[in-house]
Amino acid sequence: MHNITSPIAHHHGLDHRERLENMLADLLRLMAEQRGGSRSRVDVAAETLAGPGDSHAQSITQRDLDFCIGERETARLIELEAALKRLNEGTYGVCTVCGGPIMEARLDAMPETAHCMACQVDAEALNSATVKPSEPGRARPSTGTGRQSAVLGR
Template structure:
């Protein structure tokens, strides 16, 4: 992939990363973790332990998803730096621009991604 093309995806990844970090900070209300926010929200006496635990579990799941998304973006930016961005990490095939436009953090071509989803390690 040529440098101008790669740089366009790099800018998209950097914007996506900044937006995600801003979203995480806003949802947490600053420095509090999601679990702390959920516990505070559901800490009223009328709330059952089940409600508090459910809210806390949801917050942990959201945090895990955002952490994985942030890691995928950081890995894509590392591939840009390494000069391997746009190549499938499994088979070395070129990932189509349409796929990268839709998911600039994509590490695999569609075929390898489907295999990975069917047979997770």
Template structure:
């Protein structure tokens, strides 16, 4: 992928990274660590333990999703840095620019992604 296009995606990925980190901080209640936020939630009195448990589980699931997104963004930024951004990690062909605009963290072309998502499909690159 050409340098100007890669730098455009690098800017977008960096902005996405900042947004994910902001969401994680907000989910944790600001500067609180996960353990501190959990302890604080336990200390809050609630008559509805089922509701409190469900809310806690949802918060953990959201944080896990945000963490996975952050890993994908960091991997894409690494590909920008090493010059491989925009190339399929499985077959090496260029990933369509429209696909990268839709999903800047995409690491596979459409064909290889479809194979990886098939039951029993095994990506050649992990």
């Protein structure tokens, strides 16, 4: 971990703190509503579009959708809490990978981000290259051809 104090944490910290806290509160409220069984727009739309005999397939699809939404919301919750922690520690606005500054425009667009743009691009490239080939509709991992194989001498 880098011991760099971010000027962003001090200069714009209150603006970002307020946004992060509001985003966290909204997310927690949404998650509580979903756990409480409140009907979402997805539920209403599914019922509207349902035809005879669709209820079993819909319930499976709804469970899959709920699981995916739950995973995404949990990941977002972790990101928001981590950003607030970085604000409290004075490292908000410092990339957790390279230790460089995160541009203010990026923080304005995504206040929970922990990475500068260059490190985010690198992480996404790495993730897309390591996707399992069995995942439908996803890119296959590199087979060692192209620039990488030239560098590695393959």
